Amino acid sequence: MPAFGVWINAIWILFFAGFDAASSSYSEDQCSWRGSGLSQQQGSVEQISLHCSEGTLDWLYPKGALRLTLSPRLPSVAVGPGGSSSGLITACVKPSEQFHGAQLYLERDGVLELLVGDRLESSPPPRVRCFSRLPGERVALFLQATPHQDISRRIASFRYELRGDWTARLSLDSNPISSEEACRPCNNTEILMAVCTSDFVVRGNIRSVVEDDNLRAAVIKVSATRVFRQKYALFTGNSRLTSRGEVRTLLQCGVKPGPGSFLFTGRVHFGEAWLGCAPRYKDFQRAYTIAKAAQQIPCELPVD
Known part of the structure; x- marks a missing residue:
């Protein structure tokens, strides 16, 4: 593999080079890109810019390199479950x-950090990788093709997501996460803000908890008695009174099935529901009633 310095120089030399429209294409909304390396010159760097908070990239027959700039159209003030707004973007x-044929790097201020290496056929599936970008910080993703005699069966493909102010409890990364931060119960302020900002807000009961060692996650099977809001069809069912769905949380939080009704809130992460705040419903009711009497609720919710 060429030295990092050589590749970085090539990146900046070709920064305004554009790309061959015949060999690649954007989705209509510029959320996704699909292209082939067959028409790329060895050692060339193709520039790509995507402008959505989530999308995909499919690089067939990798050859040369790609430099991917993510410029999401996020709200000017993106807040997380705790109500903070630091301008931090988590990707x-x-x-x-079946990721094959390339290595994926994070380029931060001219320094490359390996996120995903090329895989052997017998290798386990690669894991989700997350990183954060501070306001004004220059970051990009850099895909470098690895030399192979036969590139016909190699595709470097991935999905991406960007969000404002994601906390550790909502991001699954390969780096160790503090159990204290990830599993800490939410305080009343965080609970009330989570009701306003989460992708889903559901009242329900825990049917069972299944451990997924590959994901390092606990999968909570939920019977939902009321779906206040859901961004995607996460909780569905034929019953008029209840629906069912799954919510994931970090394995080290030690979630166990138990009696009682909970208010589940959280974010959707690559199509899956990840737990944010989950107080007992009676505790949420108490906090909501007190805050409403003091005219301090950030948004209305039709509670029982």
Whole structure:
């Protein structure tokens, strides 16, 4: 593999080079890109810019390199479950299970950090990788093709997501995460803000908890008695009174099935529901009633 310095110089030399429209294409909304390396020159760097908070990249027959700039159209003030707004952007990439033919790097201020390496056929599926970008910080994703005699069966493909102010409890990364931060119960202020900002807000009961060692996650099977809001069809069912769905949380949080009704809130991460705040419903009711009487609720919710 060429030295990092050589590749970085090549990146900047070709920064305004554009790309061959015949060999690549954007989705209509510029959320996704699909292209082939067959028409790329060895050692060339193709520039790509995507402008959505989530999308995909499919690089067939990798050859040369790609430099990917993510410029999401996020709200000017993006707040997380805790109500904070630091301007921090968290990005995650989820390589396909058949990711082959390239290595994926994070380029931060001219320094490359390996996120996903090329895989052998017998290798386990690559894991989700997340990183954060501070306001004004220059970051990009850099895909470098690895030399192979036969590139016909190699595709470097991944999904990406960008969000404002994601906390550790909502991001699954390969780096160790503090159990204290990830599993800390939410305080009343965080609970009330989570009701306003989460992708889903559901009242329900825990049917069972299944451990997924590959994901390092606990999958909570939920019977939902009321779906206040859901961004995607996460909780569905034929019953008029209840629906069912799954919510994931970090394995080290030690979630166990138990009696009682909970208010589940959280974010959707690559199509899956990840737990944010989950107080007992009676505790949420108490906090909501007190805050409403004091005219301090950030948004209305039709509670029982």
